[in-house]
Amino acid sequence: MNWELNLAILLAGVATFLLRWLPLRQNPGRHRTLPEAATRILAGIGPAAITALLTLSLASLVQFPLDNRALAIAAALVFIVVCKRFLGGIVIPTLAGALVYGVIAAL
Amino acid sequence: MLIQVLRGLASSLSIAAGYLPIAFGFGLTALQAGLSPLSTVLTSVIVFAGASQFVLVALLTSGAGMLSIVGTITMMNARHLFYGPTLRPWLLADRRRLPTPLLAFGLTDEVFATALGQREKLPPEQRQAWFLGLQLGAYSAWVGGTVLAIIFGPGLGELPRFAEATLEFILPALFFVLLLEVGVRHWAGVIALTILVTLGLSAFLPGYHALVLGMLAGAAANLPERST
Numbered sequence A: 001m002n003w004e005l006n007l008a009i010l011l012a013g014v015a016t017f018l019l020r021w022l023p024l025r026q027n028p029g030r031h032r033t034l035p036e037a038a039t040r041i042l043a044g045i046g047p048a049a050i051t052a053l054l055t056l057s058l059a060s061l062v063q064f065p066l067d068n069r070a071l072a073i074a075a076a077l078v079f080i081v082v083c084k085r086f087l088g089g090i091v092i093p094t095l096a097g098a099l100v101y102g103v104i105a106a107l
Numbered sequence B: 001m002l003i004q005v006l007r008g009l010a011s012s013l014s015i016a017a018g019y020l021p022i023a024f025g026f027g028l029t030a031l032q033a034g035l036s037p038l039s040t041v042l043t044s045v046i047v048f049a050g051a052s053q054f055v056l057v058a059l060l061t062s063g064a065g066m067l068s069i070v071g072t073i074t075m076m077n078a079r080h081l082f083y084g085p086t087l088r089p090w091l092l093a094d095r096r097r098l099p100t101p102l103l104a105f106g107l108t109d110e111v112f113a114t115a116l117g118q119r120e121k122l123p124p125e126q127r128q129a130w131f132l133g134l135q136l137g138a139y140s141a142w143v144g145g146t147v148l149a150i151i152f153g154p155g156l157g158e159l160p161r162f163a164e165a166t167l168e169f170i171l172p173a174l175f176f177v178l179l180l181e182v183g184v185r186h187w188a189g190v191i192a193l194t195i196l197v198t199l200g201l202s203a204f205l206p207g208y209h210a211l212v213l214g215m216l217a218g219a220a221a222n223l224p225e226r227s228t
Helices: A002-021 A036-059 A068-087 A091-105 B002-011 B013-032 B037-046 B050-061 B066-076 B078-091 B100-104 B109-121 B124-155 B161-168 B170-182 B188-202 B207-220
Strands: none
Touching: A002 B037, A002 B050, A002 B066, A002 B078, A002 B100, A036 B078, A036 B109, A036 B170, A036 B188, A036 B207, A068 A091, A068 B170, A091 B013, A091 B161, A091 B170, B002 B013, B002 B124, B013 B037, B013 B050, B013 B109, B013 B124, B013 B170, B037 B050, B037 B124, B050 B066, B050 B207, B066 B078, B066 B207, B078 B109, B078 B124, B078 B207, B100 B124, B109 B124, B109 B170, B161 B170, B188 B207
C-alpha cells in the first residue's frame, strides 16, 4: 500500500513538473515568431494571473455577513499602497500589510 | 553568478514568509490524515504545489485510483502551462546558462508573479541565476515548513489569533504588492475583466478552474491595440 501511495505522489510530482517545464523548454534551431495576438495575450497573462490569484485569495477571506475581516482587508490594502509608495520594494509592504490585517482581524 | 543567486534568495523572502506557515499546515494535515512522515515530506519535495498538495492528501486517503489522482492534480496545475511561455522570452533572452529543468522545477504561482514584478529591473545575463535563487528560497521554505510540522507540529499549541490572521494574509498581501509592481493603471482593463470573470465563475466552478478561465479572459482584454 505504501509503495502505491508513494508512486501516486511521484506521478503527481512528475505531472506538475512537466506542466512547468515543457512550455519553458527551448528547442534550439526552432525560433518561431508568435502571431501578434498570441504575443499580446501572453503579455497579459502575467497581470491577469496575479489578479486572479489575488481575487481568489481575498474572496476566501470574506465571509457573509461581513465581519471585521472585511475592514481588515480594506485597511491592509490601503496600508500596502502607502507603504509601497513611500518605501518601495516587495518584502516590507507585504509583511507590513499582513501585520495590519492580522491586528485588525483579531480585534 | 553567486551574487545573483543570493539576490534571488533575498527576493524570495516574502514568498518564504507566506510559504512557511502554509507548508506547516500541509504537514499537519497530511500527518493527521494518516500519511507517514516520509510520504508527507516526499510530497512537498516532489510535488511542490500548494493547494494541489492538500487535494492530493485528500485523494490519497480517500482511496482514489492512481489515474484520478494524477488527472486531478494535472487539471489543478494546468495554469502553469501559461507561465513558461510568458517567462521564456525574458528568462532565456541571454544564452542559456542553466538547464531549463532547473529553471522550471520551482515555477509556482508566487515565483512566477514575483519574477514578473521584477523583470524590468534585471539585465538578461543576471536573470537565470536570480530566478534560480528565487526558486530555491521558495522551495526551501516549502520543504522546511513541512519538515518543521513533522518535528514540532504534534506538540504545538494554538497560535494567538492575531498571528494566525497575519499568516493567512501574507500571500494575498504579496499578490497585491506584485500587482502594484506590474502597474495597476497600465493593466486596468486586464485587471477589471480578470476580477469579474474569476469572481463570477468561482460561484459555480472549483477555484482552480475559475483561476485559469479568469486569467485567460483577462489576458484577452490585452488584445485590442493600446493607444499608449
